[in-house]
Amino acid sequence: MLESTVAAIRPLDEAAMAAARELQGRLTKPAGSLGALEPLSVRLAGLAGACPPPLPEPAAVAIFAGDHGVHAQGVTPWPQEVTAQMIANFLAGGAVVNAFARQAGASVTVVDVGVATPIPGADEPGDPAGPRLVAANVRAGTRDMTVTAALTRDEARSAVETGIRVAGELIDAGAGILLTGDMGIGNTTPSATLIAAFSGVDAEAATGRGTGVDDETYARKVAVVRAALARHEPDPADPLGVLATVGGLEHAALTGLILGAAARRVPVLLDGVIAVSAALAAAAFAPDAVGAMVAGHRSAEPGATAALRHLGLEPLIDLGLRLGEGTGALLALPVVTGAVRVLHEVATFDSAGVAEK
Numbered sequence: 001m002l003e004s005t006v007a008a009i010r011p012l013d014e015a016a017m018a019a020a021r022e023l024q025g026r027l028t029k030p031a032g033s034l035g036a037l038e039p040l041s042v043r044l045a046g047l048a049g050a051c052p053p054p055l056p057e058p059a060a061v062a063i064f065a066g067d068h069g070v071h072a073q074g075v076t077p078w079p080q081e082v083t084a085q086m087i088a089n090f091l092a093g094g095a096v097v098n099a100f101a102r103q104a105g106a107s108v109t110v111v112d113v114g115v116a117t118p119i120p121g122a123d124e125p126g127d128p129a130g131p132r133l134v135a136a137n138v139r140a141g142t143r144d145m146t147v148t149a150a151l152t153r154d155e156a157r158s159a160v161e162t163g164i165r166v167a168g169e170l171i172d173a174g175a176g177i178l179l180t181g182d183m184g185i186g187n188t189t190p191s192a193t194l195i196a197a198f199s200g201v202d203a204e205a206a207t208g209r210g211t212g213v214d215d216e217t218y219a220r221k222v223a224v225v226r227a228a229l230a231r232h233e234p235d236p237a238d239p240l241g242v243l244a245t246v247g248g249l250e251h252a253a254l255t256g257l258i259l260g261a262a263a264r265r266v267p268v269l270l271d272g273v274i275a276v277s278a279a280l281a282a283a284a285f286a287p288d289a290v291g292a293m294v295a296g297h298r299s300a301e302p303g304a305t306a307a308l309r310h311l312g313l314e315p316l317i318d319l320g321l322r323l324g325e326g327t328g329a330l331l332a333l334p335v336v337t338g339a340v341r342v343l344h345e346v347a348t349f350d351s352a353g354v355a356e357k
Contacts, residue, residue: 005164020042024041024042026350057176061330063090063183064111064166064250065115067080067142070142073144075220075224083115083116090110092121093131113249114138114141114184145246151252155244157240159250160255164256164263167259176266179296180271183324183325189225198236201303203225205302258270259282259289262289267293267336272321283311295314296330
């Protein structure tokens with residue numbers, strides 16, 4: 001499945017992009033006056049192979065959840081059980097991502113790809129119209145990457161292919177855009193390690209304070225990232241190997257979601273540092289997958305900026321967010337929709353009888 005998905009990813013359609021640029025030039029506005037929205041609309045036309053591209057709706061958020069063996073190294077003060085507890089909160093509709101999803105009219109799917117502890121209430125019937133849980137647990141959390149590989153290659157592949165399947169299911173159900181979400185206590189540590197491995201930046205430049213750790217914990221976190229990189233010497237030319245040695249199950253699954261969306265030529269709106277670290281892996285598998293990626297926001301985590309720079313993506317909004325869950329992507333969603341709606345609904349100078357300069 002992974003190989004066939006990667007093989008299906010193609011470059012953006014140049015003819016559709018040329019048509020979108022030409023249309024932008026005829027709309028009743030000064031050329032370039034919509035700033036970043038104009039090249040975004042052009043790129044989405046190239047992804048769809050049509051001008052105008054379809055409106056990116058309905059939206060579907062996929063939250064991949066997993067735990068991390070590196071938690072044992074004291075990289076976060078939060079107990080590991082919070083991952084499962086927050087999943088229960090997602091399913092009950094009580095998290096920030098749920099509030100933003102309701103505002104945006106987006107569905108929420110939570111995928112247990114590697115949670116280590118039981119999820120409260122997971123066996124109870126939920127609201128059919130509310131968030132749903134997909135049970136796809138590859139293993140109960142990763143191993144400690146400072147001691148051994150976090151995952152075997154087969155486990156990493158299984159998680160990637162879970163993400164591909166979820167992307168296909170959501171698109172088949174009608175989703176016009178996918179949004180990345182994540183949950184996993186300690187997951188900014190493997191994110192920083194992935195960013196350092198794929199982009200080549202120093203461990204300290206890739207590592208942030210996550211949930212807001214103190215100086216002592218931050219120094220320990222940077223040391224853990226350095227230790228994992230030194231132990232495994234991950235090769236960015238082998239993205240599956242990088243995910244296996246220093247990634248997380250949610251990172252691997254997000255990689256698959258991005259690849260699955262790119263193969264189906266559906267845009268994927270990236271959230272924060274966990275998402276963009278997975279996006280680096282997706283780009284290593286298939287460079288043309290970047291054409292399907294839209295950077296929703298600039299996370300406060302420094303590694304996110306390094307990753308976006310490496311991918312050549314500019315974030316749509318910058319609000320200092322560092323929550324995850326898919327929250328930043330949801331806030332950016334109306335911007336993406338607006339960029340496409342302009343091509344559908346704004347009159348041209350000729351049709352509106354407006355004189356050009």
